Amino acid sequence: MIKTILFDVDGVMLSEERYFDASALTVWEMLYSPQYLGLKADTFTPAPVESEIRRVREQVFAKDDVLNFIKARGINSNWDMVFLTFSYQLIRLVEVLKPQLGTEVTSLLSGQVDRAELAKLREWGATYASDFAVDYAAFTPDFAKGPAQKAEMLLYLNQVAKERCGVETEMFSRNSDLWQLCQKTFQEWYLGDERVAASIGRETMQPGKKGFLTDEIPIVPPAEMIELFRTLKEKGYILGIGTGRPTIETHVPLTEMKVLEWFDPNRVVTASHVLEAEEEYPAHAPMSKPHPFSYVKGLLGLSVPNSEVVNFSLPITNGDEVLVVGDSPADFLAARSIGCKFAATLTGLSGQEARAKFEEVKADYILDDVRDILSILE
Numbered sequence: 001m002i003k004t005i006l007f008d009v010d011g012v013m014l015s016e017e018r019y020f021d022a023s024a025l026t027v028w029e030m031l032y033s034p035q036y037l038g039l040k041a042d043t044f045t046p047a048p049v050e051s052e053i054r055r056v057r058e059q060v061f062a063k064d065d066v067l068n069f070i071k072a073r074g075i076n077s078n079w080d081m082v083f084l085t086f087s088y089q090l091i092r093l094v095e096v097l098k099p100q101l102g103t104e105v106t107s108l109l110s111g112q113v114d115r116a117e118l119a120k121l122r123e124w125g126a127t128y129a130s131d132f133a134v135d136y137a138a139f140t141p142d143f144a145k146g147p148a149q150k151a152e153m154l155l156y157l158n159q160v161a162k163e164r165c166g167v168e169t170e171m172f173s174r175n176s177d178l179w180q181l182c183q184k185t186f187q188e189w190y191l192g193d194e195r196v197a198a199s200i201g202r203e204t205m206q207p208g209k210k211g212f213l214t215d216e217i218p219i220v221p222p223a224e225m226i227e228l229f230r231t232l233k234e235k236g237y238i239l240g241i242g243t244g245r246p247t248i249e250t251h252v253p254l255t256e257m258k259v260l261e262w263f264d265p266n267r268v269v270t271a272s273h274v275l276e277a278e279e280e281y282p283a284h285a286p287m288s289k290p291h292p293f294s295y296v297k298g299l300l301g302l303s304v305p306n307s308e309v310v311n312f313s314l315p316i317t318n319g320d321e322v323l324v325v326g327d328s329p330a331d332f333l334a335a336r337s338i339g340c341k342f343a344a345t346l347t348g349l350s351g352q353e354a355r356a357k358f359e360e361v362k363a364d365y366i367l368d369d370v371r372d373i374l375s376i377l378e
Helices: 017-032 050-060 065-072 078-101 103-110 115-128 136-144 152-165 177-191 196-200 222-234 247-256 271-280 293-300 306-310 329-338 351-360 370-377
Strands: 004-007 238-242 322-326 341-345 365-367
Touching (some): 065 078, 078 115, 103 152, 247 271, 271 293, 329 341, 365 370
Parallel strands (some): 322 341
């Protein structure tokens, strides 16, 4: 009998579309802004109109083919998506520059890549590869050559660097300076100029970004979500959240929609808590989904030390009492690691097309949207 229900946010309560827009815009900025690689094939602006956002999103993710591929391989973090997509193009640029600059350019991939190294690449690109053409669609067939899943995809960039540039490196990982730069630049886009300092500890490097936090799109009407969660709480279920969103990006929209108040505040676990745990236990990183940490933390509670969460014995013995509700393969894999029930909502990126995939992996329940959860509890 189910007693605790842990919900993902994106693809379950809120649309992922603005997150994907922000991811695409981050890659676009890092490729074309003079503060990053400064490529000349496109013109960057920190305040694109909606039609420009749609164009950038379509190009960067190759009409969402790249996005679908990354998510199907178990990547659930927008920060990881940005890192993968941008780093791949960076490697291609180094490959083009290698005939002119040799080890002078390829050696950049052997160490950490931060703003100083990007500035060198910007200068070299303008001098020796001014006609360099970004090929977003090439990402998928290149990564499809290997079986890398989840966090292994980030490490697979090292293999791509070896194949394309002849460089032996371990630089490409979630612990790299470049990953940190991608993460902070994404936060600038999603939070905007007014809110970003509270998240990353500094003002935006490229002023003019209004952010998407006040432009969230609920998947079902907020009034119906409120009624659902009120009903579940009145029936005695313990309600928690395990999301890849940082805390501010979780609390602000769900509070404005009057949804957050129905959840146990001790069980609302965000990417901010995951990052804290990774800093505390780097040997266990990455701990974002499909790693089960966020849902285990939600099950045990924020008041429980991370040491107990990290070392908690899995699978749990009372798996029939816990239900994870999510929209992605990463949520499913996390639930399976925990040994609990899983309900898939068909309101993520793939929509109803995801049904076949969830049927194939034998998800316990498949719901058209989160409102259907009452039907499986009765």
